[in-house]
Amino acid sequence: MPTTADHSPGVGRPKVSSRQLIEDAAAELFVENTYAGTTIDQITRRSGVSRATFFNYFGAKSDLLWFEVDRAIDSLREACAAASASGSLESVREVVLAVAGEFDENRVPLALTQSDVMGAGEDVANSGLLRVAAQADVYVDFFAARGARHRSDLLVRTAANALAGAVAAGWITWARAGIGRSPLTGYVAESVDVVFPGIVAAFAGVDRGNTF
Incomplete structure (x- = not known):
């Protein structure tokens, strides 16, 4: 089953930013696992970015x-x-x-x-x-x-x-x-x-x- 991290752009498609990948991954996981049941580590794994990248864009999970x-x-x-x-x-x-x-x-x-x-x-x-x-x-x-x-x-x-x-x-x-x-x-x-x-x-x- 493809995840958000698999949504890499192909030829002729606009590049998806790390921020967008994080947002999309979080939206999927919050619905799948509930907000409380989702960790930042799960979000970074799903989106294919590091924790440092996550905190470049967001101060908290909320x-x-x-x-x-x-x-x-x-x-x-x-x-x-x-x-x-x-x-x-x-x-x-x-x-x-x-x-x-x-x-x-x-x-x-x-x-x-x-x-x-x-x-x-x-x-x-x-x-x-x-x-x-x-x-x-x-x-x-x-x-x-x-x-x-x-x-x-x-x-x-x-x-x-x-x-x-x-x-x-x-x-x-x-x-x-x-x-x-x-x-x-x-x-x-x-x-x-x-x-x-x-x-x-x-x-x-x-x-x-x-x-x-």
């Missing part, structure tokens, strides 16, 4: 549950940094939707669709919170820069966490919608628009000198 989300957060961080320097407060919404639009919809995060099958419930909850916090931290930088306020400012942190929670809700609803799901952008737009008008109004109120 990172493999979220690799699609982590890529999206990296893209979000870069785009928000650019928008904070030249865009308006509203530009963060455009950035969020643009990142959602670039997401590969054929690679739905394992953590959001296969956690019960893989037996990874507790790790999904813990590592998922870390991803929401990482996303919120990106928005903290953006709102602090655009609002000319400190990162620890209550309004900055409240707005950042509200936006991160809304985006996370859109992702979760999209992932669990199943095969017939529509594009991610629509779900994220709907969830973000629940909180974003309030965020904009709150910053406008502060600009007028209102206090909370």
Whole structure:
């Protein structure tokens, strides 16, 4: 039976990266053996890479549950940094939707669709919170820069966490919608628009000198 490590590219086929081999091997093993029953050594053997190569790409086994989300957060961080320097407060919404639009919809995060099958419930909850916090931290930088306020400012942190929670809700609803799901952008737009008008109004109120 061929394994992920056997998926070496033939003539005329694009080379598969070590990272991709690791991701594919982990996905197979988590379903076959459960998440708890899979070790990093098993993943490296299946993918045909060394432990050193594994840790070049991933800090922990739980990172493999979220690799699609982590890529999206990296893209979000870069785009928000650019928008904070030249865009308006509203530009963060455009950035969020643009990142959602670039997401590969054929690679739905394992953590959001296969956690019960893989037996990874507790790790999904813990590592998922870390991803929401990482996303919120990106928005903290953006709102602090655009609002000319400190990162620890209550309004900055409240707005950042509200936006991160809304985006996370859109992702979760999209992932669990199943095969017939529509594009991610629509779900994220709907969830973000629940909180974003309030965020904009709150910053406008502060600009007028209102206090909370």
